[in-house]
Amino acid sequence: MTTARIDARFASLKVEGRAGFVAYVMAGDPSPEATLDILNGLVEAGADVLELGFPFSDPMAEGPTIQRAALRGLKSGLTLKGTLELARRFREGNADTPLILMGYLNPVEQMGYPAFAEAADAAGVDGVIIVDCPPEESADLVEALDAARLSMIRLATPTSDDDRLKVIARGTSGFVYYVSVAGVTGVKEAVAGDVAPAVDRVRSATGLPVAVGFGVKTPERAAEIARVADAVVVGSALVDRIEAAVTENRDPVADVLSLARDLSHAVHNAHAAEIV
Amino acid sequence: MNASLSNAYAWPDAEGRFGPFGGRFVAETLMPAVHELEAAWDAARADPSFQAELDDFLTHYVGRPSPLYFAERLTEHHGGANIWFKRDELNHTGAHKINNCMGQILLARRMGKTRIIAETGAGQHGVATATVCARFGLPCIVYMGAADIERQAPNVFRMKLLGAEVRPVTNGRATLKEAMNEAMRDWVSNVGDTFYIIGTAAGPHPYPAMVRDFQSVIGREAREQMLARTGRLPDACVAAIGGGSNAIGLFHPFIGDEGVRLIGIEAAGHGLEGNSHAASLQGGRPGVLHGNRTYLLQDDDGQILEGHSISAGLDYPGIGPEHAWLHQTGRAEYRAATDAEALEAFQLCSKLEGIIPALEPSHALARVGEIAAEVGKGGNVVLNLCGRGDKDIFSVAKHLGVEL
Numbered sequence: 001m002t003t004a005r006i007d008a009r010f011a012s013l014k015v016e017g018r019a020g021f022v023a024y025v026m027a028g029d030p031s032p033e034a035t036l037d038i039l040n041g042l043v044e045a046g047a048d049v050l051e052l053g054f055p056f057s058d059p060m061a062e063g064p065t066i067q068r069a070a071l072r073g074l075k076s077g078l079t080l081k082g083t084l085e086l087a088r089r090f091r092e093g094n095a096d097t098p099l100i101l102m103g104y105l106n107p108v109e110q111m112g113y114p115a116f117a118e119a120a121d122a123a124g125v126d127g128v129i130i131v132d133c134p135p136e137e138s139a140d141l142v143e144a145l146d147a148a149r150l151s152m153i154r155l156a157t158p159t160s161d162d163d164r165l166k167v168i169a170r171g172t173s174g175f176v177y178y179v180s181v182a183g184v185t186g187v188k189e190a191v192a193g194d195v196a197p198a199v200d201r202v203r204s205a206t207g208l209p210v211a212v213g214f215g216v217k218t219p220e221r222a223a224e225i226a227r228v229a230d231a232v233v234v235g236s237a238l239v240d241r242i243e244a245a246v247t248e249n250r251d252p253v254a255d256v257l258s259l260a261r262d263l264s265h266a267v268h269n270a271h272a273a274e275i276v
Numbered sequence: 277m278n279a280s281l282s283n284a285y286a287w288p289d290a291e292g293r294f295g296p297f298g299g300r301f302v303a304e305t306l307m308p309a310v311h312e313l314e315a316a317w318d319a320a321r322a323d324p325s326f327q328a329e330l331d332d333f334l335t336h337y338v339g340r341p342s343p344l345y346f347a348e349r350l351t352e353h354h355g356g357a358n359i360w361f362k363r364d365e366l367n368h369t370g371a372h373k374i375n376n377c378m379g380q381i382l383l384a385r386r387m388g389k390t391r392i393i394a395e396t397g398a399g400q401h402g403v404a405t406a407t408v409c410a411r412f413g414l415p416c417i418v419y420m421g422a423a424d425i426e427r428q429a430p431n432v433f434r435m436k437l438l439g440a441e442v443r444p445v446t447n448g449r450a451t452l453k454e455a456m457n458e459a460m461r462d463w464v465s466n467v468g469d470t471f472y473i474i475g476t477a478a479g480p481h482p483y484p485a486m487v488r489d490f491q492s493v494i495g496r497e498a499r500e501q502m503l504a505r506t507g508r509l510p511d512a513c514v515a516a517i518g519g520g521s522n523a524i525g526l527f528h529p530f531i532g533d534e535g536v537r538l539i540g541i542e543a544a545g546h547g548l549e550g551n552s553h554a555a556s557l558q559g560g561r562p563g564v565l566h567g568n569r570t571y572l573l574q575d576d577d578g579q580i581l582e583g584h585s586i587s588a589g590l591d592y593p594g595i596g597p598e599h600a601w602l603h604q605t606g607r608a609e610y611r612a613a614t615d616a617e618a619l620e621a622f623q624l625c626s627k628l629e630g631i632i633p634a635l636e637p638s639h640a641l642a643r644v645g646e647i648a649a650e651v652g653k654g655g656n657v658v659l660n661l662c663g664r665g666d667k668d669i670f671s672v673a674k675h676l677g678v679e680l
Binding site for chain 2: 056079080105154161
């Protein structure tokens with residue numbers, strides 16, 4: 001099952017002949033109001049798809065940056081319900097930009113899969129990435145998401161061989177998120193030379209667009225990845241900006257959007273740069 | 277009894293589930309590693325030479341079988357059933373943890389892994405892991421909460437003497453939960469060459485089943501020893517529960533014996549009312565953490581709460597999935613003991629039996645009197661004395677207001 005918004009966005013990127021810029025931030029970091037401003041600003045800055053993290057106390061696949069963001073989100077009082085409310089408010093002012101929720105299974109499980117799927121659909125969410133819910137454990141969740149016409153977006157990794165990619169492809173829709181380094185978010189840097197063949201492998205095994213993330217920190221690296229992938233995901237670098245602004249008492253919204261514009265420009269013009 | 281717990285008890289199923297519990301809830305990067313481990317474990321346990329090698333080390337290095345000891349004065353003191361101690365505190369390194377570490381390191385070697393990581397709470401699992409790594413010449417990194425490093429200083433020094441690197445974890449309340457998060461992050465970042473020796477019967481499949489099988493040597497020996505000493509099976513088996521590896525090790529060989537009561541004792545901390553305890557079964561509800569679905573201490577939003585126990589080894593907001601299943605089906609019973617009750621039992625056992633127990637089994641000792649009374653005179657209760665108290669004397673002294 002998939003939603004029209006994700007498919008339409010990747011279709012139009014293909015027509016335009018450019019890669020998409022996927023921006024990740026954590027809900028409630030540093031406050032729900034700031035997150036809403038950041039989401040709206042990211043769209044203006046050129047983000048093609050938004051990933052909104054919902055905080056969890058024990059984010060086992062995250063590096064220090066996203067761990068601290070999750071703590072700030074929790075500290076600002078944000079729950080999964082609060083994240084869905086943020087999504088609803090974002091969607092009121094934006095009809096086209098795909099919005100993906102990303103997080104860990106337990107908050108979803110406590111809300112109940114069908115209740116979560118219905119609430120996410122009502123809030124205008126298009127898809128979900130649940131880091132600790134591999135295909136083997138996701139039958140019930142996928143059923144609930146399908147009923148609400150939401151995409152289950154799965155991760156493929158450098159450890160996924162061709163047989164594993166087939167397992168990952170089943171029940172996946174929208175796009176596949178290729179984790180370009182075996183590790184936690186925001187620590188190791190992706191090597192563009194390794195990414196290209198991997199993206200081809202994932203694309204041919206799944207037949208879906210491939211977004212590449214984990215370890216994309218600078219506009220230069222984002223441009224390199226944009227030349228080989230359908231979309232580039234940047235999370236920790238944006239969250240680092242928010243954290244630095246909060247620490248140094250600057251406006252986190254202005255700071256993070258400045259980086260987002262640079263990343264967006266780099267991703268969108270990567271092909272042109274290659275030709276020049 | 278529940279039909280699913282007949283003599284044909286064969287959990288987990290092929291997906292690593294114990295009823296609704298267990299499973300493999302890990303990041304995709306780890307899934308190939310989890311499948312590789314499962315295949316390696318299936319092959320190893322079907323290979324008589326693997327079991328022979330393990331048995332040899334258990335006999336000559338660990339010091340098994342551990343004795344089954346009739347605790348005569350404690351029995352007299354409580355005035356009920358005969359109380360027997362399964363003396364796993366006499367193992368090399370002073371606790372049951374080495375049974376599992378020896379099994380896992382032999383498996384790691386078989387798999388060609390060259391780097392070992394572990395998490396530890398009380399430090400007993402860290403010491404046991406550092407020990408087997410020293411014995412086999414493998415580099416060892418142990419993640420330990422900063423708060424636990426403080427309350428278990430002797431074990432930290434032991435690990436360092438054994439050549440391990442102890443990495444402090446400062447997130448959250450800086451105890452076992454955070455140490456396990458960091459170990460999972462290390463594993464996901466070094467998945468090719470690294471073997472993660474999980475210390476309790478929890479985590480993604482196959483860990484809960486594999487750790488249980490390595491620890492079941494406790495119950496198999498206890499069963500034989502009771503039959504040899506008394507001519508019959510015990511009426512009850514009692515063990516403390518944090519993640520639950522010593523308890524499942526004692527219980528598992530008795531699960532098909534309907535007459536044998538299996539009783540796990542959780543850490544009630546400052547009391548089961550409120551959040552200042554570590555009793556996941558009695559104060560939590562099912563959810564997903566650290567690779568498995570099980571009972572967890574959590575809030576309404578599904579955020580994991582920090583447990584509390586005087587015992588660093590029990591201070592964990594989850595429990596192994598097989599205990600969740602035995603609890604749900606009613607095959608095992610679960611009770612709790614507070615910090616204060618455990619401290620009292622710690623002193624009583626020291627004075628009456630000349631055995632200084634660890635704070636973990638002190639929780640079981642705190643309930644064994646009432647269980648012995650329920651079973652009644654002439655009956656037999658086996659308590660797993662899963663660790664010795666040397667590591668705890670500093671924190672016990674502090675709680676008793678004694679300066680050392």
